[in-house]
Amino acid sequence: MRAGGSDPIREAAGLLAEHRNAVVLTGAGISVASGIPSFRGAQGMWAKYDPMEYATLHAFMQSPRKVWEMLSEMLSVCGDAAPNAAHKGLAALEEIGVVRAVITQNVDGLHQAAGFRRVIEYHGNMEELICVFCWKRYRTRERWTQGTVPLCDCGEILKPNVVLFGEPIPWLAQEQAEEEARTCGVLLVVGTSAQVSPACDIPRIAKESGAAVVEINPEETSLSGNVTDVHLRGSASEVLWQLLKELSPGDEASPRTPSGH
Numbered sequence: 001m002r003a004g005g006s007d008p009i010r011e012a013a014g015l016l017a018e019h020r021n022a023v024v025l026t027g028a029g030i031s032v033a034s035g036i037p038s039f040r041g042a043q044g045m046w047a048k049y050d051p052m053e054y055a056t057l058h059a060f061m062q063s064p065r066k067v068w069e070m071l072s073e074m075l076s077v078c079g080d081a082a083p084n085a086a087h088k089g090l091a092a093l094e095e096i097g098v099v100r101a102v103i104t105q106n107v108d109g110l111h112q113a114a115g116f117r118r119v120i121e122y123h124g125n126m127e128e129l130i131c132v133f134c135w136k137r138y139r140t141r142e143r144w145t146q147g148t149v150p151l152c153d154c155g156e157i158l159k160p161n162v163v164l165f166g167e168p169i170p171w172l173a174q175e176q177a178e179e180e181a182r183t184c185g186v187l188l189v190v191g192t193s194a195q196v197s198p199a200c201d202i203p204r205i206a207k208e209s210g211a212a213v214v215e216i217n218p219e220e221t222s223l224s225g226n227v228t229d230v231h232l233r234g235s236a237s238e239v240l241w242q243l244l245k246e247l248s249p250g251d252e253a254s255p256r257t258p259s260g261h
């Protein structure tokens with residue numbers, strides 16, 4: 001496993017330019033600069049809300065109003081967030097034809113907001129509310145306001161259409177993600193601790209199918225010692241714009257790192 005040689009940015013850019021069919025797997029780390037806390041780590045959501053009490057389907061079925069304490073905080077934070085330089089950098093890499101899809105574990109909709117076109121929402125999204133009893137769906141912004149617990153027309157409490165622990169991954173998202181992982185030349189893993197299955201299996205599927213795995217994360221993860229070929233240690237926004245500059249040299253449009261949002 002190469003740690004990225006003497007110039008990991010140049011090595012990673014070379015892989016991206018050679019294949020021009022990279023697929024990206026993103027996690028909460030890419031949205032930290034947008035003001036959305038990650039899940040793990042001292043300031044993470046799970047330091048405040050025990051996921052076994054607030055983020056499982058069982059907890060929602062048993063105590064939906066309690067789970068909505070955590071959900072309404074997530075909805076408020078996501079609602080106020082804007083795409084940051086990392087989301088924009090990925091959209092720029094898609095624009096120049098180096099990246100073809102992003103598989104995101106995030107539910108904040110920021111890849112789409114940054115203009116990225118092919119987004120696979122592996123854990124669903126906060127845009128929609130669903131009734132787990134009668135399956136009716138609603139647009140979140142039309143049915144929920146801060147401080148309320150939204151009800152279905154049938155009277156039951158609604159749930160954001162996100163994947164809680166104990167819920168299956170949406171079938172189409174799982175199929176699309178595995179197909180992308182099996183057929184890409186490079187898998188770029190950005191801002192995930194790679195601790196939650198089955199999302200954390202995606203880099204292994206790509207690797208076993210012959211792809212090079214490039215990781216962007218300031219920390220080591222469970223991938224870094226064995227699956228990752230090139231580890232770019234740093235923040236997603238800084239590293240992605242370094243890659244973009246490397247991939248579009250002399251291009252007047254090749255931007256410096258834009259301001260955060």
Ligand code: APR
Binds near residue numbers: 216235
């Ligand atoms: N740039 C890149 N990576 C960053 C940055 C940054 N600016 N800031 C933090 N990170 C990294 C952290 O080092 C960590 O490895 O982002 C990762 C965030 O890890 P988690 O908080 O575990 O988030 P994630 O991997 O997305 O969690 C996966 O777990 O709880 C579930 O459903 C939830 O989708 C989530 C899943």
